[in-house]
Amino acid sequence: MSNDLKILFIFIDGFGIGSDDPAVNPLRDPRFPNIGKLLDQAHPIDACLGIEGKPQSATGQASLLCGINAPEAMGKHMEGFPLPRLKTLIEKENIFSKLRKMGKDPTFANSYWIDDPFHIPLRRQSVTTVMSLSANGGVRHKDELMAGQAVNHDITRWTMHERGYDGPHISEEEAAEHLLAVAGDHDFTLYEYFMTDRAGHSGNPELVFQCLESLEKFLPKAASFGHQPNQLFLLCSDHGNIEDNTTRTHTQNPVPLLAIGSGAKKFQLLENLADVTPAILRLFD
Numbered sequence: 001m002s003n004d005l006k007i008l009f010i011f012i013d014g015f016g017i018g019s020d021d022p023a024v025n026p027l028r029d030p031r032f033p034n035i036g037k038l039l040d041q042a043h044p045i046d047a048c049l050g051i052e053g054k055p056q057s058a059t060g061q062a063s064l065l066c067g068i069n070a071p072e073a074m075g076k077h078m079e080g081f082p083l084p085r086l087k088t089l090i091e092k093e094n095i096f097s098k099l100r101k102m103g104k105d106p107t108f109a110n111s112y113w114i115d116d117p118f119h120i121p122l123r124r125q126s127v128t129t130v131m132s133l134s135a136n137g138g139v140r141h142k143d144e145l146m147a148g149q150a151v152n153h154d155i156t157r158w159t160m161h162e163r164g165y166d167g168p169h170i171s172e173e174e175a176a177e178h179l180l181a182v183a184g185d186h187d188f189t190l191y192e193y194f195m196t197d198r199a200g201h202s203g204n205p206e207l208v209f210q211c212l213e214s215l216e217k218f219l220p221k222a223a224s225f226g227h228q229p230n231q232l233f234l235l236c237s238d239h240g241n242i243e244d245n246t247t248r249t250h251t252q253n254p255v256p257l258l259a260i261g262s263g264a265k266k267f268q269l270l271e272n273l274a275d276v277t278p279a280i281l282r283l284f285d
């Protein structure tokens with residue numbers, strides 16, 4: 001594979017492959033044809049990793065973004081933000097640091113609404129925050145967001161006014177343009193969208209609809225990244241949730257692994273979350 005390869009990876013929290021029935025699965029709502037089409041192209045992979053119980057965010061994300069079976073290493077699925085032992089594992093094994101060792105230039109495209117990109121309270125350090133702080137030396141913050149060089153976690157900035165943001169909301173298409181610009185400047189770009197998991201836990205159909213409406217507009221433009229030569233678009237999740245409106249907890253459903261563009265075929269054979277990072281690293285090798 002070419003050394004000029006660029007990858008854009010969108011990680012969507014709590015976004016599994018569920019029933020085809022739109023009465024149960026909001027992702028199959030005919031009002032979201034783009035999401036439906038992307039799911040049809042995706043390859044299902046296992047998120048349970050042979051460990052009993054429902055998959056959770058901390059170990060699921062660590063598996064996906066470090067290429068390890070994290071629930072096996074920890075002895076169980078672990079939710080929320082990583083505790084010290086898992087955090088140490090993430091700092092050692094994450095895809096950003098592995099790519100840096102290969103001479104590549106990875107980045108995390110999410111913005112943090114903070115003034116100091118190096119100081120994020122421990123209680124707010126998710127898997128991706130830990131990765132970015134330890135391997136990339138910081139995170140994107142206010143200045144980058146305002147300059148269109150980062151994407152907010154809610155895509156359009158609609159949750160940001162209560163946090164002191166006084167700028168405009170932007171369209172999903174504009175946010176996708178910002179993401180494409182960041183991805184065009186780096187070998188590997190990760191963007192995380194976790195509102196889907198929150199919406200699934202809320203059991204609030206309006207919030208579910210709002211998140212999916214945003215993704216419906218955002219994803220096609222972001223996925224167009226994979227239509228350019230030497231570029232690959234990837235999308236995956238850590239576990240199911242939003243695809244089943246009969247429960248407010250995570251599900252044991254497989255999650256979609258979508259790959260479009262250069263090297264996409266290599267992702268058709270993968271079986272579980274822990275296979276994704278090694279497959280990405282092989283493309284760059």
Ligand SMILES: [Zn+2]
Binds near residue numbers: 014197198250
């Ligand atoms: Zn959750």
